[in-house]
Structure formats: structure tokens, C-alpha cells
Amino acid sequence: MKTIDLGILIVTFHSEKIIENLLNNLKNFNVIIIENSNNEEFKSYLESKFSNVKCILPGSNLGYGAALNIGFNKFKFKNYLILNPDIEISNQKVFEIYNKAESSKNISVVAPSTVNKKGEIYVRHGFFKFKKKKSSEFNDLIKAHYVNGHAFLIKASVIEDVGNFDENFFMNFEEYDLFFRIYKKNYNIYVMKNCFVKHFEGNSSDLKYYPETSITSKWHYSWGFYYFFKKNYGKIIAIFLSFFHMFSCLIKLIYFFIKKENHKKNLMVYSLKGLLESVKNKKSYYRPKI
Numbered sequence: 001m002k003t004i005d006l007g008i009l010i011v012t013f014h015s016e017k018i019i020e021n022l023l024n025n026l027k028n029f030n031v032i033i034i035e036n037s038n039n040e041e042f043k044s045y046l047e048s049k050f051s052n053v054k055c056i057l058p059g060s061n062l063g064y065g066a067a068l069n070i071g072f073n074k075f076k077f078k079n080y081l082i083l084n085p086d087i088e089i090s091n092q093k094v095f096e097i098y099n100k101a102e103s104s105k106n107i108s109v110v111a112p113s114t115v116n117k118k119g120e121i122y123v124r125h126g127f128f129k130f131k132k133k134k135s136s137e138f139n140d141l142i143k144a145h146y147v148n149g150h151a152f153l154i155k156a157s158v159i160e161d162v163g164n165f166d167e168n169f170f171m172n173f174e175e176y177d178l179f180f181r182i183y184k185k186n187y188n189i190y191v192m193k194n195c196f197v198k199h200f201e202g203n204s205s206d207l208k209y210y211p212e213t214s215i216t217s218k219w220h221y222s223w224g225f226y227y228f229f230k231k232n233y234g235k236i237i238a239i240f241l242s243f244f245h246m247f248s249c250l251i252k253l254i255y256f257f258i259k260k261e262n263h264k265k266n267l268m269v270y271s272l273k274g275l276l277e278s279v280k281n282k283k284s285y286y287r288p289k290i
Contacts, residue, residue, distance in 0.1 A: 006030065006098050006153075007077035011067040013037050014209055014290065015085040018200070022083065023050050025090055032075050034058060034067035037290075061287055065165025065174035072159055080159070084150040088198035096195045100141075101153050108187035109179075110141070111152035112195040119198075124148040125191045128183055141190040146179035151197050158187055166231075170284045172217060173224030180232050209290055211263060216288040218267045222249070222274035223284045239279075246275055 008029050012019055013036040023031065023046070033055045035042055043055040058070055068082065079101055081094065093112060101110045114124045125144035136143040162181040165174045182189065225245055230238035253268035274286065 005078035008081045009071040036061045063170035066167040069164040086200040109189040111147040149175035172221040173228040219270040219274035219286045222271045223278040226278035
């Protein structure tokens with residue numbers, strides 16, 4: 001194993017059917033898996049098959065950001081590469097991402113570009129302000145304010161300065177919240193133009209759990225929507241934006257009710273429930289019933 005100061009953190013939840021595809025390409029790196037289902041057999045199997053893998057069982061389903069915080073706190077590296085289990089990435093691509101991060105002290109976070117399972121490129125970065133994006137001082141990098149979190153490298157020094165993930169989020173918006181703090185501290189976030197990974201979006205958990213995990217995701221998206229904007233922009237802005245989010249959910253609810261698409265109708269019901277609980281200042285208590 002080539003010695004580099006990199007820890008790869010992966011949060012899993014019933015990801016047994018897909019995680020090995022990823023781990024087979026990561027044998028040259030230190031990999032830490034935080035398994036939120038507390039599956040002892042899963043832990044034993046992975047650690048016996050992959051000598052470079054350490055699997056942590058947190059004791060309960062902590063959610064995404066809180067699980068990653070365990071990795072940050074328990075395992076100390078100069079760089080952390082955060083990956084979702086439904087990512088396809090090669091050994092070479094990991095080295096490319098790592099070497100790019102190490103090439104300049106001005107690179108605080110760097111992410112590969114992404115293609116979907118059809119091989120189509122899709123944009124996975126954005127900006128917190130409605131203004132023209134700044135040009136990058138690197139020809140092969142795109143400067144951004146945030147990236148979607150299925151694959152990105154972050155330097156430990158950045159985490160130490162801005163703090164860990166906000167554990168009030170169970171899932172959804174915790175990455176935007178972290179990147180908002182990174183952005184406000186004037187750290188530089190980049191996307192690599194010529195380094196691509198494939199994302200099989202929605203396949204992180206076994207598909208038999210999809211009805212429940214999708215409901216959980218919708219509840220927490222709406223909960224996190226209001227909480228994020230209230231925390232970072234103020235209550236008035238949060239209420240204003242949440243009104244439009246609520247209206248959108250209601251229109252979809254009526255449409256799916258008419259079309260008799262019961263699962264999609266339930267998704268909108270849980271979206272509205274999550275939003276209401278957040279507006280009422282309730283904690284993000286909903287957990288998947290699995």
C-alpha cells in the first residue's frame with residue numbers, strides 16, 4: 001500500500017449488495033465504514049475480507065453527518081475522501097483527487113466530476129449567491145461554493161476550523177450547511193474538469209428498503225430545508241422560502257392523489273410533515289422503520 005495521508009470515509013445503511021464493488025477498487029487506501037444498521041455480521045465479513053477496511057458500528061442509526069463525525073473524531077488524517085457506497089471509482093482516480101488536493105495549499109476541498117449510470121455528465125456543484133461565478137486560478141478546476149456530497153476530498157485543517165457536520169440534521173442539507181460555513185470562511189472549493197466518477201444515485205441501500213428510505217429522505221429534506229435557511233439566513237427568509245416549498249408539495253400531493261400513485265402521494269405527505277415539524281422547532285426525530 002502506498003503511504004499517503006488519506007482516510008476514505010463511507011457511511012452505509014443496509015448497503016451489503018453494493019459496497020463490495022466499491023471496496024474492490026480501494027484496496028490501496030485506509031477505508032473507514034460507519035454502518036448505521038449495526039449489522040455485526042456485515043462488520044465481521046468486511047473486516048475479514050478487506051484488510052484495509054475498518055467498520056464502525058455506532059450503536060444506533062445516527063444519520064449521515066453524525067456518522068461522518070465519528071470518522072473525523074476517531075481517525076486522524078490530513079485528508080478525508082468522503083464517498084457514498086453507490087459510487088464507482090478507480091484506484092487511479094483516488095490518487096488523482098488526492099494529488100490534486102496536495103498540489104496547492106489554496107485547494108481546501110476538491111471533488112471529481114460525475115456521470116450517472118448512463119454515462120451522462122451532470123452538474124453537481126453550485127453557488128450560495130446569485131452572482132456570476134468567479135474564475136478559477138487552475139485551468140483544470142471549476143471554482144464553486146459547494147458540491148453534492150457523494151464524492152469529495154476535504155482537508156482536515158478545514159474541518160478543524162469550521163467544525164464538524166451539524167448533527168441536528170439526520171440526512172439532507174447537512175452537506176450544504178457544512179459547505180456554507182466553509183464558504184463563509186473563504187476556503188476554496190473546486191471540481192475537477194477531467195476526473196470523473198460514476199454515481200448510481202439512489203442505490204446506497206438495498207432496493208427492498210426503498211419505500212421506507214425514500215419516505216425518510218423526503219421527511220428530512222423538508223425538515224432540513226426550513227432548519228438550514230433559518231440557521232443560516234434567518235427565520236423570515238426560512239418562512240418565505242418554505243411557503244413555496246409547501247405549495248409545491250401540496251400541488252404534487254393533489255396530482256398524485258388524482259393519478260392514484262399512492263407511494264408518490266405518501267412522499268408528499270411526509271414532506272409536509274417534516275416541514276411542519278421543523279417550523280414547530282421539533283427535532284429531526286423521524287427514523288426509517290427498518
